Amino acid sequence: MSHILIIEDEPTIATFIQEALGDEGHTTEVASCGADGLLHLQAGPPPDLVLLDLFMPMLDGRTVLEQMRADPRLVSVPVILMTGAVPGSQEFPNPAHYQATLTKPFSIDELIALVDDCLEACR
Amino acid sequence: MTVVTGLAYLTATAIGLLASHLALDMGHWSLEGQRRQAQRAWLFAAGATMGAGFLAAHLILLLYEPAEVHRFRVWEEMTILLGGAAGAWLALDLLLRSPALARWARILGPLWGAGVGLVHFVRHAAHGHLPDSVWVGAIVAVICWVGGARMAAAPDSKATDHSRHATVLSPLLVAAGVVVLHLSAVGLALAGPDTPGFPTTWPHYRLRVLIGLAMLLTTAAAVVSAHVAQRAHRRMTAVYDMMPVCFFTMDHTWRITYANPHVAVLAGKDLLGHYPWEEFPFLTDTPLYDNYRIVMQQRVPMRFQAFLPIFDRWVDVHAYPTDQGIAVFYTDITESKQAEEALRQSAVTAERERLRDRFVQLAAHELRNPLAGVKGILSLLRRRLAKGREIGDLDRLTEAMEREVDRLSVLLTDVMQALHRQSDRLPMELETIDLVQVVEDALRPYQMGDWEGHRFVVQGLGQGPLRVRGDQRRLEEVVRNLLSNATKYSPAGGEIRLGLSTLGSVARLTVTDQGVGIPADQLEKIFEGFFRATNLHGRDPGGLGLGLYICRDTIRRHGGRLWAESEGEGRGATFHLELPLSDSVEPPREEGSL
Numbered sequence: 151m152s153h154i155l156i157i158e159d160e161p162t163i164a165t166f167i168q169e170a171l172g173d174e175g176h177t178t179e180v181a182s183c184g185a186d187g188l189l190h191l192q193a194g195p196p197p198d199l200v201l202l203d204l205f206m207p208m209l210d211g212r213t214v215l216e217q218m219r220a221d222p223r224l225v226s227v228p229v230i231l232m233t234g235a236v237p238g239s240q241e242f243p244n245p246a247h248y249q250a251t252l253t254k255p256f257s258i259d260e261l262i263a264l265v266d267d268c269l270e271a272c273r
Numbered sequence: 274m275t276v277v278t279g280l281a282y283l284t285a286t287a288i289g290l291l292a293s294h295l296a297l298d299m300g301h302w303s304l305e306g307q308r309r310q311a312q313r314a315w316l317f318a319a320g321a322t323m324g325a326g327f328l329a330a331h332l333i334l335l336l337y338e339p340a341e342v343h344r345f346r347v348w349e350e351m352t353i354l355l356g357g358a359a360g361a362w363l364a365l366d367l368l369l370r371s372p373a374l375a376r377w378a379r380i381l382g383p384l385w386g387a388g389v390g391l392v393h394f395v396r397h398a399a400h401g402h403l404p405d406s407v408w409v410g411a412i413v414a415v416i417c418w419v420g421g422a423r424m425a426a427a428p429d430s431k432a433t434d435h436s437r438h439a440t441v442l443s444p445l446l447v448a449a450g451v452v453v454l455h456l457s458a459v460g461l462a463l464a465g466p467d468t469p470g471f472p473t474t475w476p477h478y479r480l481r482v483l484i485g486l487a488m489l490l491t492t493a494a495a496v497v498s499a500h501v502a503q504r505a506h507r508r509m510t511a512v513y514d515m516m517p518v519c520f521f522t523m524d525h526t527w528r529i530t531y532a533n534p535h536v537a538v539l540a541g542k543d544l545l546g547h548y549p550w551e552e553f554p555f556l557t558d559t560p561l562y563d564n565y566r567i568v569m570q571q572r573v574p575m576r577f578q579a580f581l582p583i584f585d586r587w588v589d590v591h592a593y594p595t596d597q598g599i600a601v602f603y604t605d606i607t608e609s610k611q612a613e614e615a616l617r618q619s620a621v622t623a624e625r626e627r628l629r630d631r632f633v634q635l636a637a638h639e640l641r642n643p644l645a646g647v648k649g650i651l652s653l654l655r656r657r658l659a660k661g662r663e664i665g666d667l668d669r670l671t672e673a674m675e676r677e678v679d680r681l682s683v684l685l686t687d688v689m690q691a692l693h694r695q696s697d698r699l700p701m702e703l704e705t706i707d708l709v710q711v712v713e714d715a716l717r718p719y720q721m722g723d724w725e726g727h728r729f730v731v732q733g734l735g736q737g738p739l740r741v742r743g744d745q746r747r748l749e750e751v752v753r754n755l756l757s758n759a760t761k762y763s764p765a766g767g768e769i770r771l772g773l774s775t776l777g778s779v780a781r782l783t784v785t786d787q788g789v790g791i792p793a794d795q796l797e798k799i800f801e802g803f804f805r806a807t808n809l810h811g812r813d814p815g816g817l818g819l820g821l822y823i824c825r826d827t828i829r830r831h832g833g834r835l836w837a838e839s840e841g842e843g844r845g846a847t848f849h850l851e852l853p854l855s856d857s858v859e860p861p862r863e864e865g866s867l
Contacts (some may be wrong), residue, residue, distance in 0.1 A: 162673045166653050173653075173662060207637045220716030234641030255646035257652035 152198035152269050156180045157187035157214060158232065158258075159206045163254075167201060172256045172264065188217060198226050199268055202248075204233035212243045219234030219247050228272045230264060310410065348640075389541070504815050519588075522599040524550070525569070539584060539605065555583055561590065568592040569599050578606065579653075628801070639684055643677035650674050687819040701830055706745045707738040708780050709773060715752035718758075726766040733773030733853075738782040741852040743831045748852075751824045755784045755848050758820065762846070763788035779833070780854055785847040791839040799837060800825045827850070 154176050158164040164180045171178050179197070184206050191200075200218070204211035211231060214228035218224040229248040249268050252261060512518050513533045520543070521532035529544045537543050538551070550557055560579045568575050572594040581586050587610040590603040652668050657664055712734065719729055759769045763786045770785040791799060800821050821835075828835040833852035839845065 160646060162677055163642065163649060164736035165673060166646070166649035166670075169665065170649075170653050172656065201611070230575050234637040234645070253642040256645065257648060258656050259652060261649075 151175045151177070153177045153179075153195075154199045154201060154265070155187065155190055155197040155203045157184065157190075157206075157211070158201070158203040159183050160203070161201075162220055163232075166258070167261065170261060171270075174265075176265075180215050183207070184211065184214045187214050191224055191227075192221075193220065196224055198227075198272075199265060200227055200229045201265075202231055204231050204242075215247050226272075228268050230268060254269050277320070283612065311646075312337055372601065384811075465616075481802065516602075520601065520831055522595065522597060523535075525564075525597075530597065530801040535542055539586065556581070565592055565599060565601070568594050576612075622781045631818075636688075640681065641686075642683040647674050647676040681864045687823065690823055691819050701744045701747060701827075703742050703744060705740055706748070708741050708743075708748070708782065708852065709736075709739055711733055711743075711745060711748045712752055712782060713775060715749045715756060719756055727763060728766070728768045729756075729770045729771065731773075732770055736773070739773065739775060740778055740855045741831070742855045743852065744827075747827050750832070751827050751850070752782065754820045754824050755850070759784055759786035759847075762786065775854065776851070778854055779851045782850040784850075785845060788843045790844045791837055791846050793839075796837050796839065800835070 154171055156164050156167050156178055157172075158167070159182055163184070164182070168178045168180055174268070179190055181190045187200075188209070191197075199209065202211045202214060211233075214229075215229060218227065218229070225262065231243075231248050231251045232254060233242075233251060234254045249271070250264050252264060287676050304528045350598045401427075490666055510531065510533075513531065517535075518534060519533065519535040519539060521536050524530050528552060529547055529549060532544045542552075544552065550562070556562055559581060561581075564575050564577055564579075567573065574591070574593045576589075576591050578587060578589050584609075586605055587607045588603045589606045590601060592599055592601045594600075650673060654664060654667075655668065656662075712731075716729065716731065719727075756769070756771075763769065767787040770783075771782075772783045772785075773781075774781050799818075802816075825835045830849060830851055835848065835850050835852065838849065
């Protein structure tokens with residue numbers, strides 16, 4: 151059982167991810183924007199995994215990721231990016247900073263498999 | 274009395290000298306530095322001398338020595354007088370360069386020549402002096418001079434071969450006439466009073482020698498001055514010829530009085546003495562015509578750029594007023610214009626590509642998000658069913674899916690509308706409708722529920738109908754879009770003001786919010802497709818940024834305007850919508866009713 155932070159501005163997507171991860175026995179927290187996500191990260195103990203939406207208004211996923219990697223407390227927290235963009239486009243962050251990507255739309259099976267792989271690899 | 278007559282001739286000669294000096298001076302300072310101009314200056318001098326001399330001499334004779342006249346009929350003398358006046362007039366005309374005077378001088382010149390010749394011939398025939406070769410010489414001289422003067426004064430108005438011949442011939446004719454006349458006068462004087470045909474009642478022959486010499490001297494002085502002037506002009510034009518730009522001058526009649534070789538290269542022919550508006554009638558449709566007129570009439574310099582369609586060239590023109598008319602410099606800027614155009618085209622292409630990229634990026638995000646929601650929930654349900662788990666709050670999950678599907682549908686409608694608009698195929702039904710009604714209908718859903726605590730304050734609904742020609746449904750969409758934007762970009766509880774008013778022949782709707790405002794550099798961009806203001810806080814309001822693009826397009830098709838104002842970030846925004854009132858303005862073309 152792990153603690154996972156979901157940073158996603160789309161409530162529907164955040165909801166189903168939360169429910170699916172809950173089904174797998176994980177505990178979750180949801181942040182509705184980049185700034186909110188950073189607050190969550192800085193306030194409590196670091197989560198075991200972060201699911202991060204790349205395209206958000208104001209503070210986007212890329213910036214959140216950069217700030218995480220600059221923070222010694224958060225530098226090793228694994229991150230799965232969620233995006234509708236195509237990998238390789240300019241907007242994409244440094245590949246060394248995240249563990250995997252989930253391209254929208256994705257199924258719960260893909261999500262769970264990726265989350266499990268990630269947690270396993272980082273254990 | 275002999276002294277008086279002599280003084281008269283001397284005065285006349287002095288006046289002639291002065292006139293010739295003025296004429297030459299003018300020729301010297303004008304930019305019309307061509308050979309022809311020097312020749313004309315020479316002609317002015319001769320004309321001025323002769324005309325003024327004859328006029329003054331005969332006037333003085335009439336006033337002080339009527340005995341000299343009594344032998345002739347008064348009309349004969351009057352003919353000579355009129356001739357003298359015409360000659361003086363011609364000289365004056367050449368000095369003043371007035372086209373109107375020149376026309377009269379051209380008519381009176383030959384009349385004078387014919388009159389003088391005829392009168393002298395008849396007079397001396399009647400008194401038995403006809404065999405006198407001197408008088409025949411005088412008559413020939415006068416006719417030659419008048420003929421030459423006439424040819425020189427007439428030709429340039431028409432750029433024909435005739436004018437070219439006249440230009441060469443007229444000074445020769447005049448020179449021949451003047452020389453013959455003066456020689457005959459000198460010869461007569463030297464021969465003495467015993468010579469048959471010598472008019473014994475005339476002033477003493479020695480005085481006539483002086484007068485003849487003075488007139489010869491005048492002519493010689495004129496020739497020398499003309500030569501000097503010609504050289505000065507040649508020097509000046511040599512400089513203009515060498516300049517790396519096109520340069521030409523025109524006089525007040527639009528005749529080209531000088532043009533350097535670059536002008537001929539561009540025009541394809543020598544334009545000297547021609548009229549540009551006659552040579553190239555299409556020029557009257559270019560800015561050249563209007564601008565040259567301004568320079569000529571208002572005496573102000575101008576700089577402008579113009580395209581000359583027949584030459585397929587762009588020119589950068591500097592035009593200055595001169596005392597003669599107008600002087601023009603221009604440079605061929607076709608190549609830099611083409612480079613500029615290519616740059617502009619590439620900017621347009623780049624802008625198009627930028628818009629397309631923005632669309633792809635936004636569409637990827639906006640269209641995938643609702644899909645991701647639906648797919649996620651469906652796969653969650655399938656997984657729970659497969660594993661025999663509890664489904665959970667099915668209502669909430671299905672409602673979320675429905676919402677996402679609705680969102681997708683709205684996005685697709687927007688995209689379809691935008692594509693249709695770009696190809697101008699969107700159907701629109703224009704009829705006379707009431708804008709007040711449109712606003713009331715658009716407001717209804719907002720007034721029913723609690724819209725995140727937004728308060729709507731409406732002014733001007735009760736003023737009676739505002740009739741406009743439009744498509745009720747589309748205008749309602751526009752108003753609803755403005756209201757939705759106002760709520761989207763305002764904090765909860767904010768006030769949204771609507772105002773309806775008339776302004777002359779237009780109806781105006783304003784929607785003012787107290788929201789995040791719009792940065793000044795984005796006030797126009799928000800009406801582009803696929804653009805959303807960048808100063809959004811909190812949750813992304815979503816969408817493809819097509820709303821205002823579609824709104825403006827709709828209003829444009831109604832013949833109206835839609836624009837935004839904002840005092841800056843955080844200070845709210847006001848959208849103004851104007852539509853022509855239907856009884857004041859015809860609806861726009863039928864593009865909307867296809």
